Amino acid sequence: MTETNVLTEEQTGSKSAKDRFVAELDQRDGVQLPRWFQEVRADGAARVRECEFPHYKEEDWRFTSIKPILRTPFTVAKALERVPAGEPALEQRRFPEEAAAELVFVNGYFAPELSKTGGLPKGVTVIPFRQADSQHEGLLRAHLDKYVTARPNMFTALNSAFLQDGALVHIADGVKLDQPVHLIHLSAPGGEPLAAFGRVLVVAGTNSELRVAESHFPAAGASVPYLNNAVTEMVLGEGAAVHHYKVTEEASEAFHMAGIRVYQEPESVFRSHNITLSGRIVRHDLSVELQGEGADCQLNGLYLTDNEQLVDNYTSIDHAKAHCTSWIGYKGVLDGRSRGVFTGHVMVRPDSQKTDSNQLNSNMLLSENATIDTKPQLEIFADDVKCTHGSTTGGPHERVIFYFRTRGMTEAMARGMLTYGFASEVVDQIDIEPLRHRLDRWVFDRYSPEKHTSLPEKE
16 A cells, blocks of 8 residues: 555545544533633634644654544543442542542543542632632633643644533642642543543642642443543743642553643743553643743653553653753653654753753663654754753663572563563652552552562662
Protein backbone atom coordinates (compact mmCIF):
# COMPACT_ATOMS: atom_id res chain seq x y z
CA MET A 1 0.00 0.00 0.00
CA THR A 2 1.45 3.38 -0.96
CA GLU A 3 1.92 6.25 1.47
CA THR A 4 -0.77 8.22 -0.34
CA ASN A 5 -3.27 5.40 0.11
CA VAL A 6 -2.41 5.08 3.79
CA LEU A 7 -3.02 8.77 4.31
CA THR A 8 -6.29 8.60 2.38
CA GLU A 9 -7.46 5.72 4.56
CA GLU A 10 -6.59 7.63 7.73
CA GLN A 11 -8.24 10.81 6.47
CA THR A 12 -11.36 8.82 5.64
CA GLY A 13 -11.50 7.41 9.16
CA SER A 14 -10.91 10.88 10.58
CA LYS A 15 -13.78 12.35 8.57
CA SER A 16 -16.12 9.55 9.59
CA ALA A 17 -15.24 9.96 13.29
CA LYS A 18 -15.64 13.73 13.07
CA ASP A 19 -19.04 13.34 11.39
CA ARG A 20 -20.23 11.09 14.23
CA PHE A 21 -19.30 13.65 16.89
CA VAL A 22 -20.68 16.57 14.90
CA ALA A 23 -23.98 14.69 14.58
CA GLU A 24 -24.19 14.54 18.39
CA LEU A 25 -23.44 18.22 18.96
CA ASP A 26 -27.06 19.26 18.60
CA GLN A 27 -28.19 16.46 20.91
CA ARG A 28 -26.18 17.62 23.91
CA ASP A 29 -27.96 18.00 27.21
CA GLY A 30 -28.22 21.76 27.69
CA VAL A 31 -30.97 21.90 30.30
CA GLN A 32 -30.54 24.74 32.84
CA LEU A 33 -26.96 25.50 31.87
CA PRO A 34 -25.74 29.05 32.66
CA ARG A 35 -24.78 31.36 29.84
CA TRP A 36 -21.00 31.05 30.40
CA PHE A 37 -21.33 27.26 30.17
CA GLN A 38 -23.17 27.51 26.89
CA GLU A 39 -20.56 29.95 25.52
CA VAL A 40 -17.71 27.52 26.25
CA ARG A 41 -19.59 24.71 24.54
CA ALA A 42 -20.41 26.88 21.52
CA ASP A 43 -16.76 27.91 21.13
CA GLY A 44 -15.70 24.27 21.41
CA ALA A 45 -18.26 23.20 18.83
CA ALA A 46 -16.94 25.84 16.42
CA ARG A 47 -13.40 24.51 16.87
CA VAL A 48 -14.59 20.95 16.30
CA ARG A 49 -16.00 21.95 12.94
CA GLU A 50 -12.74 23.74 12.04
CA CYS A 51 -10.28 21.07 13.25
CA GLU A 52 -9.42 17.65 11.92
CA PHE A 53 -8.20 14.64 13.87
CA PRO A 54 -4.39 14.50 13.95
CA HIS A 55 -2.47 12.04 11.78
CA TYR A 56 1.13 10.93 11.26
CA LYS A 57 1.84 13.69 8.72
CA GLU A 58 1.81 16.15 11.64
CA GLU A 59 5.18 16.38 13.35
CA ASP A 60 3.74 16.24 16.88
CA TRP A 61 1.84 13.03 16.02
CA ARG A 62 4.41 11.41 13.74
CA PHE A 63 4.86 8.29 15.88
CA THR A 64 1.31 7.93 17.22
CA SER A 65 -1.50 6.44 15.18
CA ILE A 66 -5.03 7.00 16.50
CA LYS A 67 -6.70 4.74 13.91
CA PRO A 68 -8.17 2.45 16.62
CA ILE A 69 -9.89 5.50 18.13
CA LEU A 70 -11.22 6.68 14.78
CA ARG A 71 -12.61 3.25 13.96
CA THR A 72 -14.53 2.89 17.23
CA PRO A 73 -18.13 4.22 17.06
CA PHE A 74 -18.24 6.10 20.36
CA THR A 75 -21.41 7.50 21.88
CA VAL A 76 -21.12 10.52 24.15
CA ALA A 77 -21.69 9.37 27.74
CA LYS A 78 -24.76 10.48 29.68
CA ALA A 79 -25.17 10.69 33.43
CA LEU A 80 -25.87 7.35 35.06
CA GLU A 81 -29.22 6.96 36.81
CA ARG A 82 -27.55 4.92 39.50
CA VAL A 83 -23.92 5.44 40.42
CA PRO A 84 -22.24 2.24 41.64
CA ALA A 85 -21.93 2.77 45.40
CA GLY A 86 -19.21 0.72 47.06
CA GLU A 87 -17.40 0.26 43.76
CA PRO A 88 -14.25 -1.71 44.74
CA ALA A 89 -12.03 0.07 42.22
CA LEU A 90 -13.05 3.38 43.77
CA GLU A 91 -12.55 2.32 47.37
CA GLN A 92 -9.05 1.02 46.61
CA ARG A 93 -7.91 4.39 45.29
CA ARG A 94 -9.38 6.81 47.79
CA PHE A 95 -7.23 8.82 50.20
CA PRO A 96 -8.96 7.74 53.43
CA GLU A 97 -8.02 10.59 55.76
CA GLU A 98 -5.41 12.59 53.88
CA ALA A 99 -7.59 14.45 51.36
CA ALA A 100 -9.03 17.86 52.19
CA ALA A 101 -11.68 17.20 49.53
CA GLU A 102 -12.39 14.28 47.22
CA LEU A 103 -14.63 14.86 44.21
CA VAL A 104 -15.77 11.87 42.18
CA PHE A 105 -16.86 12.12 38.54
CA VAL A 106 -18.41 9.14 36.77
CA ASN A 107 -18.16 9.31 32.97
CA GLY A 108 -17.51 13.02 33.34
CA TYR A 109 -20.53 13.74 35.61
CA PHE A 110 -20.23 14.77 39.25
CA ALA A 111 -21.36 12.10 41.71
CA PRO A 112 -22.18 13.93 44.98
CA GLU A 113 -23.08 10.77 46.89
CA LEU A 114 -19.53 9.44 46.34
CA SER A 115 -17.73 12.72 47.04
CA LYS A 116 -16.35 14.45 50.10
CA THR A 117 -16.47 18.25 50.03
CA GLY A 118 -17.03 19.39 53.62
CA GLY A 119 -14.54 20.83 56.09
CA LEU A 120 -12.45 22.95 53.72
CA PRO A 121 -10.69 25.92 55.33
CA LYS A 122 -11.59 29.48 54.47
CA GLY A 123 -10.17 30.58 51.13
CA VAL A 124 -10.30 27.14 49.53
CA THR A 125 -13.02 26.21 47.04
CA VAL A 126 -13.48 22.76 45.52
CA ILE A 127 -16.79 22.43 43.69
CA PRO A 128 -18.26 21.00 40.48
CA PHE A 129 -18.92 23.54 37.74
CA ARG A 130 -22.68 23.20 37.95
CA GLN A 131 -22.65 24.35 41.58
CA ALA A 132 -20.71 27.54 40.81
CA ASP A 133 -22.34 30.73 42.11
CA SER A 134 -21.89 34.26 40.76
CA GLN A 135 -18.52 34.68 42.52
CA HIS A 136 -17.12 31.47 41.06
CA GLU A 137 -18.65 32.28 37.69
CA GLY A 138 -16.23 35.20 37.46
CA LEU A 139 -13.29 32.82 37.87
CA LEU A 140 -14.68 30.42 35.31
CA ARG A 141 -15.31 33.17 32.78
CA ALA A 142 -11.81 34.55 33.28
CA HIS A 143 -9.91 31.27 32.92
CA LEU A 144 -11.89 28.30 31.64
CA ASP A 145 -11.04 27.41 28.04
CA LYS A 146 -8.58 30.33 27.74
CA TYR A 147 -5.39 28.24 27.61
CA VAL A 148 -6.30 25.23 25.48
CA THR A 149 -7.07 27.53 22.57
CA ALA A 150 -3.40 28.59 22.35
CA ARG A 151 -2.60 25.14 20.93
CA PRO A 152 -5.97 23.87 19.70
CA ASN A 153 -6.58 20.32 18.52
CA MET A 154 -9.58 18.13 17.91
CA PHE A 155 -9.49 16.41 21.30
CA THR A 156 -9.44 19.58 23.41
CA ALA A 157 -12.13 21.04 21.13
CA LEU A 158 -14.33 17.98 21.67
CA ASN A 159 -13.86 18.30 25.43
CA SER A 160 -15.12 21.89 25.36
CA ALA A 161 -17.95 21.13 22.95
CA PHE A 162 -19.31 18.29 25.10
CA LEU A 163 -18.55 19.89 28.46
CA GLN A 164 -21.05 18.55 31.00
CA ASP A 165 -19.39 19.21 34.31
CA GLY A 166 -15.97 19.61 35.85
CA ALA A 167 -14.04 20.51 38.97
CA LEU A 168 -13.13 24.05 40.00
CA VAL A 169 -10.29 24.20 42.51
CA HIS A 170 -9.51 27.69 43.79
CA ILE A 171 -7.20 28.75 46.58
CA ALA A 172 -7.18 32.39 47.63
CA ASP A 173 -4.18 34.70 48.00
CA GLY A 174 -1.84 33.73 50.81
CA VAL A 175 -3.67 30.49 51.71
CA LYS A 176 -1.63 27.32 52.13
CA LEU A 177 -3.51 24.01 52.14
CA ASP A 178 -1.59 21.17 53.78
CA GLN A 179 -3.92 18.35 52.72
CA PRO A 180 -4.23 17.41 49.05
CA VAL A 181 -7.35 17.77 46.89
CA HIS A 182 -8.23 14.49 45.17
CA LEU A 183 -10.20 14.46 41.90
CA ILE A 184 -11.37 11.00 40.87
CA HIS A 185 -12.46 10.25 37.30
CA LEU A 186 -14.21 6.88 37.18
CA SER A 187 -15.13 5.32 33.83
CA ALA A 188 -18.19 3.06 33.95
CA PRO A 189 -18.80 1.91 30.37
CA GLY A 190 -22.03 0.10 29.61
CA GLY A 191 -22.78 -2.15 26.67
CA GLU A 192 -21.46 0.23 24.01
CA PRO A 193 -18.27 2.28 23.57
CA LEU A 194 -18.65 5.57 25.42
CA ALA A 195 -16.72 8.84 25.25
CA ALA A 196 -16.42 10.90 28.44
CA PHE A 197 -15.11 14.45 28.75
CA GLY A 198 -13.70 15.31 32.17
CA ARG A 199 -12.58 18.86 32.90
CA VAL A 200 -10.55 20.50 35.69
CA LEU A 201 -9.71 24.15 36.34
CA VAL A 202 -7.20 25.04 39.07
CA VAL A 203 -6.68 28.70 40.02
CA ALA A 204 -4.02 29.42 42.65
CA GLY A 205 -3.86 32.92 44.11
CA THR A 206 -0.77 34.96 44.97
CA ASN A 207 1.63 33.20 47.38
CA SER A 208 -0.73 30.25 47.85
CA GLU A 209 0.22 26.57 48.12
CA LEU A 210 -1.80 23.61 46.89
CA ARG A 211 -1.52 19.92 45.99
CA VAL A 212 -3.98 18.42 43.50
CA ALA A 213 -4.16 14.74 42.55
CA GLU A 214 -6.11 13.28 39.64
CA SER A 215 -6.90 9.56 39.37
CA HIS A 216 -8.30 8.03 36.17
CA PHE A 217 -9.45 4.41 36.21
CA PRO A 218 -12.40 2.16 35.22
CA ALA A 219 -15.02 0.43 37.30
CA ALA A 220 -14.22 -3.18 38.13
CA GLY A 221 -14.82 -5.57 35.25
CA ALA A 222 -14.89 -2.93 32.50
CA SER A 223 -14.26 -4.68 29.19
CA VAL A 224 -15.91 -2.50 26.51
CA PRO A 225 -13.59 0.04 24.82
CA TYR A 226 -14.13 3.62 25.98
CA LEU A 227 -12.56 7.03 25.40
CA ASN A 228 -11.55 9.22 28.32
CA ASN A 229 -10.92 12.68 26.86
CA ALA A 230 -9.62 14.80 29.75
CA VAL A 231 -8.52 18.45 29.93
CA THR A 232 -6.91 20.25 32.88
CA GLU A 233 -6.10 23.96 33.00
CA MET A 234 -4.01 25.47 35.81
CA VAL A 235 -3.27 29.12 36.53
CA LEU A 236 -0.59 30.01 39.09
CA GLY A 237 -0.55 33.54 40.48
CA GLU A 238 2.60 35.35 41.53
CA GLY A 239 4.57 33.31 44.07
CA ALA A 240 2.05 30.43 44.04
CA ALA A 241 3.19 26.81 44.43
CA VAL A 242 1.12 23.98 42.92
CA HIS A 243 2.00 20.27 42.90
CA HIS A 244 -0.04 18.23 40.42
CA TYR A 245 -0.20 14.42 40.48
CA LYS A 246 -1.91 12.45 37.75
CA VAL A 247 -2.27 8.67 37.61
CA THR A 248 -3.67 7.09 34.45
CA GLU A 249 -4.76 3.50 35.00
CA GLU A 250 -7.29 2.80 32.25
CA ALA A 251 -8.70 -0.55 31.10
CA SER A 252 -6.60 -2.57 28.66
CA GLU A 253 -8.88 -1.68 25.70
CA ALA A 254 -9.47 1.94 26.70
CA PHE A 255 -8.16 5.16 25.17
CA HIS A 256 -7.00 8.16 27.18
CA MET A 257 -6.36 11.49 25.43
CA ALA A 258 -5.37 14.28 27.78
CA GLY A 259 -4.55 17.95 27.40
CA ILE A 260 -2.91 19.78 30.33
CA ARG A 261 -2.22 23.50 30.12
CA VAL A 262 -0.34 25.48 32.79
CA TYR A 263 0.09 29.26 32.99
CA GLN A 264 2.66 30.62 35.47
CA GLU A 265 3.10 34.17 36.71
CA PRO A 266 6.32 35.58 38.32
CA GLU A 267 8.10 33.53 41.01
CA SER A 268 5.49 30.75 40.83
CA VAL A 269 6.48 27.09 41.28
CA PHE A 270 4.87 24.16 39.47
CA ARG A 271 5.61 20.47 40.01
CA SER A 272 4.03 17.78 37.83
CA HIS A 273 4.09 14.03 38.55
CA ASN A 274 2.52 12.16 35.62
CA ILE A 275 2.24 8.37 36.02
CA THR A 276 0.84 6.10 33.27
CA LEU A 277 0.18 2.49 34.25
CA SER A 278 -2.24 1.10 31.66
CA GLY A 279 -4.49 1.78 28.69
CA ARG A 280 -4.46 0.75 25.03
CA ILE A 281 -3.51 4.20 23.69
CA VAL A 282 -2.60 6.97 26.13
CA ARG A 283 -1.42 10.44 25.16
CA HIS A 284 -0.60 13.29 27.49
CA ASP A 285 -0.11 16.72 25.94
CA LEU A 286 1.38 18.85 28.73
CA SER A 287 2.25 22.47 27.98
CA VAL A 288 3.60 25.07 30.41
CA GLU A 289 3.86 28.81 29.78
CA LEU A 290 6.39 30.61 31.99
CA GLN A 291 4.93 34.09 31.67
CA GLY A 292 6.59 35.72 34.68
CA GLU A 293 10.23 36.27 35.67
CA GLY A 294 11.57 33.82 38.20
CA ALA A 295 8.96 31.13 37.46
CA ASP A 296 10.07 27.54 37.96
CA CYS A 297 8.60 24.23 36.81
CA GLN A 298 9.51 20.55 37.01
CA LEU A 299 7.79 17.89 34.92
CA ASN A 300 8.35 14.37 36.23
CA GLY A 301 6.89 11.34 34.51
CA LEU A 302 6.81 7.54 34.51
CA TYR A 303 5.19 5.26 31.92
CA LEU A 304 5.01 1.47 32.18
CA THR A 305 3.93 -0.39 29.05
CA ASP A 306 3.25 -3.98 28.03
CA ASN A 307 1.53 -6.06 25.33
CA GLU A 308 0.43 -3.80 22.41
CA GLN A 309 0.10 -0.67 24.53
CA LEU A 310 1.07 2.77 23.17
CA VAL A 311 1.93 5.68 25.49
CA ASP A 312 2.79 9.11 24.08
CA ASN A 313 4.04 11.92 26.33
CA TYR A 314 4.29 15.30 24.64
CA THR A 315 5.77 17.94 26.95
CA SER A 316 6.31 21.58 26.06
CA ILE A 317 7.75 24.47 28.10
CA ASP A 318 7.64 28.03 26.80
CA HIS A 319 10.25 30.29 28.46
CA ALA A 320 8.57 33.60 27.64
CA LYS A 321 10.31 35.64 30.36
CA ALA A 322 13.82 35.93 31.76
CA HIS A 323 15.30 34.24 34.87
CA CYS A 324 13.07 31.14 34.66
CA THR A 325 14.08 27.55 35.35
CA SER A 326 12.65 24.25 34.12
CA TRP A 327 13.29 20.52 34.33
CA ILE A 328 11.78 17.62 32.40
CA GLY A 329 12.57 14.13 33.69
CA TYR A 330 10.58 11.21 32.24
CA LYS A 331 11.29 7.50 32.63
CA GLY A 332 9.78 4.58 30.74
CA VAL A 333 9.77 0.81 31.22
CA LEU A 334 8.60 -0.99 28.07
CA ASP A 335 7.81 -4.68 27.67
CA GLY A 336 6.05 -6.98 25.20
CA ARG A 337 5.34 -5.38 21.83
CA SER A 338 4.51 -2.03 23.38
CA ARG A 339 5.61 1.35 22.14
CA GLY A 340 6.52 4.59 23.86
CA VAL A 341 6.80 8.09 22.44
CA PHE A 342 8.40 11.03 24.22
CA THR A 343 8.76 14.63 23.05
CA GLY A 344 10.38 17.27 25.22
CA HIS A 345 10.08 20.65 23.54
CA VAL A 346 11.60 23.71 25.19
CA MET A 347 11.24 27.16 23.66
CA VAL A 348 13.49 29.99 24.86
CA ARG A 349 12.27 33.30 23.46
CA PRO A 350 14.53 36.23 22.50
CA ASP A 351 14.07 38.22 25.73
CA SER A 352 14.32 35.19 28.03
CA GLN A 353 17.90 35.71 29.21
CA LYS A 354 19.29 33.76 32.19
CA THR A 355 17.10 30.76 31.35
CA ASP A 356 18.15 27.47 32.99
CA SER A 357 16.48 24.44 31.40
CA ASN A 358 17.32 20.74 31.51
CA GLN A 359 15.59 17.61 30.29
CA LEU A 360 16.30 13.87 30.29
CA ASN A 361 14.30 10.93 28.98
CA SER A 362 15.49 7.51 30.20
CA ASN A 363 14.01 4.23 28.97
CA MET A 364 14.45 0.60 29.98
CA LEU A 365 13.49 -2.00 27.38
CA LEU A 366 12.54 -5.41 28.78
CA SER A 367 11.72 -6.95 25.40
CA GLU A 368 13.39 -6.99 21.99
CA ASN A 369 9.99 -6.16 20.48
CA ALA A 370 9.38 -3.04 22.56
CA THR A 371 10.24 0.30 20.96
CA ILE A 372 10.66 3.93 22.02
CA ASP A 373 10.69 7.04 19.85
CA THR A 374 12.24 9.85 21.86
CA LYS A 375 12.80 13.43 20.76
CA PRO A 376 14.15 15.93 23.28
CA GLN A 377 14.48 19.28 21.50
CA LEU A 378 15.47 22.87 22.18
CA GLU A 379 14.62 26.08 20.35
CA ILE A 380 16.83 28.85 21.72
CA PHE A 381 16.56 32.49 20.61
CA ALA A 382 18.49 34.06 23.51
CA ASP A 383 22.26 34.05 24.04
CA ASP A 384 22.68 34.06 27.83
CA VAL A 385 21.14 30.72 28.76
CA LYS A 386 22.03 27.29 30.11
CA CYS A 387 20.08 24.48 28.42
CA THR A 388 20.75 20.75 28.19
CA HIS A 389 18.84 17.74 26.89
CA GLY A 390 19.49 14.03 26.63
CA SER A 391 18.03 10.55 26.26
CA THR A 392 19.07 7.02 27.19
CA THR A 393 17.63 3.68 26.09
CA GLY A 394 18.66 0.13 26.92
CA GLY A 395 18.02 -2.96 29.01
CA PRO A 396 19.26 -3.85 32.48
CA HIS A 397 23.06 -3.87 32.49
CA GLU A 398 24.45 -7.39 32.26
CA ARG A 399 27.37 -6.64 34.60
CA VAL A 400 25.00 -5.47 37.29
CA ILE A 401 22.86 -8.57 36.82
CA PHE A 402 26.00 -10.71 37.19
CA TYR A 403 26.84 -8.87 40.41
CA PHE A 404 23.39 -9.64 41.84
CA ARG A 405 23.77 -13.30 40.85
CA THR A 406 27.08 -13.54 42.70
CA ARG A 407 25.15 -12.44 45.78
CA GLY A 408 22.72 -15.36 45.54
CA MET A 409 19.90 -13.88 43.43
CA THR A 410 18.45 -15.55 40.37
CA GLU A 411 18.64 -13.68 37.08
CA ALA A 412 14.87 -13.06 37.18
CA MET A 413 15.11 -11.59 40.67
CA ALA A 414 18.00 -9.37 39.64
CA ARG A 415 16.16 -8.03 36.61
CA GLY A 416 13.04 -7.45 38.68
CA MET A 417 14.87 -5.53 41.39
CA LEU A 418 16.76 -3.39 38.86
CA THR A 419 13.52 -2.53 37.07
CA TYR A 420 11.77 -1.74 40.33
CA GLY A 421 14.62 0.51 41.41
CA PHE A 422 14.65 2.30 38.06
CA ALA A 423 10.91 3.08 38.19
CA SER A 424 10.67 3.82 41.91
CA GLU A 425 12.97 6.84 41.57
CA VAL A 426 9.98 8.67 40.09
CA VAL A 427 7.42 7.20 42.49
CA ASP A 428 9.52 8.19 45.51
CA GLN A 429 9.11 11.88 44.61
CA ILE A 430 5.37 11.72 45.32
CA ASP A 431 4.69 13.18 48.76
CA ILE A 432 1.06 12.04 49.14
CA GLU A 433 1.59 8.98 51.30
CA PRO A 434 -1.36 6.72 50.29
CA LEU A 435 -0.73 7.44 46.61
CA ARG A 436 3.00 6.82 46.84
CA HIS A 437 2.48 3.62 48.81
CA ARG A 438 -0.08 2.25 46.33
CA LEU A 439 2.10 3.04 43.31
CA ASP A 440 5.18 1.60 44.98
CA ARG A 441 3.33 -1.66 45.64
CA TRP A 442 1.93 -1.67 42.09
CA VAL A 443 5.38 -1.28 40.53
CA PHE A 444 6.94 -3.86 42.84
CA ASP A 445 4.24 -6.47 42.19
CA ARG A 446 4.42 -5.94 38.44
CA TYR A 447 8.16 -6.50 38.10
CA SER A 448 8.87 -8.86 40.97
CA PRO A 449 9.41 -12.46 39.71
CA GLU A 450 8.45 -13.77 43.12
CA LYS A 451 5.78 -12.53 45.50
CA HIS A 452 7.39 -11.20 48.65
CA THR A 453 5.61 -10.36 51.86
CA SER A 454 7.13 -6.89 52.10
CA LEU A 455 8.79 -4.26 49.98
CA PRO A 456 12.50 -3.50 50.33
CA GLU A 457 13.19 -1.08 53.13
CA LYS A 458 13.77 2.49 51.96
CA GLU A 459 15.60 5.17 53.81
